[in-house]
Amino acid sequence: MASSPNSITMEELDLERNGRAERSQWLLHAPEPPGLVSELMSSIRETVFPNGNKFSSSVKKQPVSKTMISVLKGIFPILCLFRNYKAAKFKNDLMAGLTLASLSIPQSIGYANLAKLDPQFGLYTSVIPPLIYAFMGSSREIAIGPVAVVSLLISSMIQDVVDPSIDPTTYKKIVFTVTFFAGIFQASFGLLRLGFLVDFLSHAAIVGFMGGAAIVIGMQQLKGLLGISHFTTKTDIISVLASVWRSIHHPGRRNKKLFWLPAIAPLVSVVLSTLLVFLTRADKHGVKIIKHIKGGLNPSSAQQLQFNGSHLGKTVKSGLIIAIVALTEAIAVGRSFASIKGYHIDGNKEMVAMGFMNIAGSLSSCYVATGSFSRTAVNFSAGCETVVSNIVMVVTVIICLELFTRLLYFTPVAILASIILSALPGLIDVNEAYNIWKIDKLDFLACIGAFLGVLFASVEVGLVVAVLLSIMKIILNSIRPGIQTLGRLPETEIFCNINQYKMAIKTPGVLIIRIDTDLLCFSNANYVRERIMRCVSEEKEESGGTEKGTTQALILDMTNLSNIDTSGILVLQELHKKLLSIDIELAMVNPSWKVTHKLKLAKFIDEISEKQIFLTVGEAVDASRRSKIVSF
């Protein structure tokens, strides 16, 4: 209606129009996009050779011996390390390893207690798995060993099958079998490149899940603690709690020189409390002590794996769940520290390493090991350089197993509870939960769902709730896409959402709509059509209901749409027919490669005519205004 007369000459107009027509031809006559088969092939290629063809090309140039070495280096990243490994690095690794060991030893004993196993099994788990990981894994900081949540999972899931207080031997056997299956699952996830499965536990879900698990563990331990509340080390516990709370919550922020203080606090409290009990003989006054810890290195447990019997189904299921939870924690830990140092971790390779370390562990009396967040943080702040710090830790634990287990005879059981408790605050990340609430309410729903599920139902229910809520988010997002009405930003050729940019100006007579979804498909196509038609009728009402046909063109900006299915195409056809019946022209802008191809196959491009397809919104607006000038 109010179209200001254009100040361009007819010649310029023709030139412009030719350029536009040519560009539309580029759009319409692009080569065919890769079909499903070639997409599948390239997806498989990507999955199998994630680093492109680099590997195969380097193979051709090199002699066999060098190829062998590079393959070996691929499988055992530790081999890459020897080239540049110097004394200074070793010194750092040695210090970090010793610090790590001083935290690892008491934690391992504590977590074994949580998993309802004898203390030595925790120590065993701090020997074989970190050793295997050191050779196969690619993270430099991660501290491998038993962790709180996995220990809780083990005891809570296997207790349903066998009660450890009634039949500890069978319980132990099933723990090893579960560990074996967890390893098998982890390794196969890695080998089959199913790394994305771990992504289904979203960041928000993990935060909620960890928080819930920490509270459940805390309740269990507090119950134990309160039973012996007359015990004298109570103040000690509080100090441990406070110091470790600080150490975990602010890694790197506090005084660098004192990093070892909170890290060795657990060991100090173990030593002090053990001495105290030994001196006062408090065990005779009701304080429970660990008593005998079996010394010596890991015995073989290959004979104890149970592949028959009625528990097999439950064992495999537990193995799968524990495998996923352990991987999720390890990969989250590995990635966050790798990104601080700016190197890359290959999730699939990590999974293979974790799988093999747990398979090896299950054959040598270990239960499921993974990357511990609190110990990794300590390892990192202690200045570790390579996985050698893990090896130092292993050697220290071995020495402890060989020589010092007798010294732990008088260690009060309560101190173990306090060590477990001291690691829990690090798992409850209220700040992050608040951040999630602030940023994304649906994420928070997954977070709180996992939290409450773990707290009030069970660990498995919490996991399932978290995954289901996360998948629901994807589906919800797919069935209710938004649409934006676009307007021109003043003095530019840029068209933007008029709600976001209040200064954007609508073009009279033209309604420009952008569809906010990447896949116009059965689940959202009808909804999108209804939203668009509502926009059209609202536009009509605004411009005064009586003046028929004020909106003369509807421009669909399809930039966001990367794919479409047959239901989506049907809906576009219906939309086109409806718009025709109320005298509105439909133009489409910048349909993506696949969409253009499919619209051509479905003959929809012929239906609306090639002239109604444009590369930019500006061109479509100009064309529709010009056709108005012509038609008036």
Next chain:
Amino acid sequence: MASSPNSITMEELDLERNGRAERSQWLLHAPEPPGLVSELMSSIRETVFPNGNKFSSSVKKQPVSKTMISVLKGIFPILCLFRNYKAAKFKNDLMAGLTLASLSIPQSIGYANLAKLDPQFGLYTSVIPPLIYAFMGSSREIAIGPVAVVSLLISSMIQDVVDPSIDPTTYKKIVFTVTFFAGIFQASFGLLRLGFLVDFLSHAAIVGFMGGAAIVIGMQQLKGLLGISHFTTKTDIISVLASVWRSIHHPGRRNKKLFWLPAIAPLVSVVLSTLLVFLTRADKHGVKIIKHIKGGLNPSSAQQLQFNGSHLGKTVKSGLIIAIVALTEAIAVGRSFASIKGYHIDGNKEMVAMGFMNIAGSLSSCYVATGSFSRTAVNFSAGCETVVSNIVMVVTVIICLELFTRLLYFTPVAILASIILSALPGLIDVNEAYNIWKIDKLDFLACIGAFLGVLFASVEVGLVVAVLLSIMKIILNSIRPGIQTLGRLPETEIFCNINQYKMAIKTPGVLIIRIDTDLLCFSNANYVRERIMRCVSEEKEESGGTEKGTTQALILDMTNLSNIDTSGILVLQELHKKLLSIDIELAMVNPSWKVTHKLKLAKFIDEISEKQIFLTVGEAVDASRRSKIVSF
């Protein structure tokens, strides 16, 4: 490297830069997008008042009596009809209604046979439900009554509970109860505005499902037919088949004057075959005949509904499944014919109408009715104008029930099978299946999954397979989004996918990537980051591995991204850190409203600095090239 010296003066550059900076401020300081609560509220408002506030505003202006009338018209669209209804229209409706009835009567008897009910129940179902629909429904062409697929579903699902050949009374009672529940479900879907549930049976799935069901029905009928293959009407069947095949496959394409020929062919063959049997007394030579059909109008069946007993769970489940299938067919039929005539059908209102008609049907000895595709096509080509044609059909069926049921005594059962068979080819749409294969391979998978599921397992399995495959498509699309590398189209400021537009030119030193997803979330964020990092390293290799840092800027075009979650933000932060560590600047282009808001909340905008956010790719490229000029 090869950046050609810019021919602009410093002043122009400053002006340009100020404009750009101002526009970036528009982007960064847009008002807050609506939060979850206000989005939920507006979603509820949209759902409850799908036509905006029109209703409430019109209420205010009008007196009470007029308001009442408009409310009544909303509930009973037939009231709108009387204003313009003229004799010419009625003549058309009368003709269409009579044609419809001539197809309806034999089909109703046939489908009742398919549902393992006595013939009169088919006729009953062609009385009450179309009458109720005529008053409440909004489609003008749809022909309501029993249909093949629903009849098959009824018999196949309820046979598991009660065998109709052993206990026909209980079977009948359960059929009415299932009909009642189906009506309740349909009405509540409509009232609760859950219309989108029907969308989960995608177009492709329906094509496969219908084809599978048609073949299953055909096998059953053929088995019956082959048993009496000496019967003389065999040629008749073929002619019926051929004529109806043509009538359904090309509605509107063939000679308009002869539309009634295939439509009345079933009635003619019923009359002829009945006469033939009557004259030759073939029933005494082994030809099965219908024998007694109970005359008179629908008796009440309110007393026969069974709400207790052990079958209730199965009954409710069957009701739900049949409700969804019936709705899907009816809405697909209604929508496709409404779009030909260019008027709108409100899915939720349709569901309420269907629900009430089936509830009323269940109380008056009807089984589940819905919109029949073949009869709607006949009604349409017979030139129906309004739902009055359905009423004419109902009156004809009533007359038939009252007067002519005795005449059907000698009708051979085989002719019913042939009538059912004749309707089947319309359900098997090989052309459409081929189209789906051509356009979208994943859609075809859903189609063939539904087809094979129905054929080799059961109707329910087919449905479940189709829905699961469709949902899998959404999730697959979400976890594996594509990324595009963009280049500038020659002589423009347009940046496009370099694979789609072979003429697009990459800007040296700058890598421009567009993320092809609408939601960067837990399920795809890690994958996207890995794809981007692979692009970066490929770019490095291409430009000669040794020349370090050729790529100096990575521009992320976030236009397509309409939302992001906390996992997505974490990944962007990791990406930024990694790029920093290899000296590549990260710039972001046109993040959408919600994304900008969330990145601000997560303080990521502060991390990468406001200067690295641009409105268009062109501006980002210019800025990065200028910063290079400055830095050299």
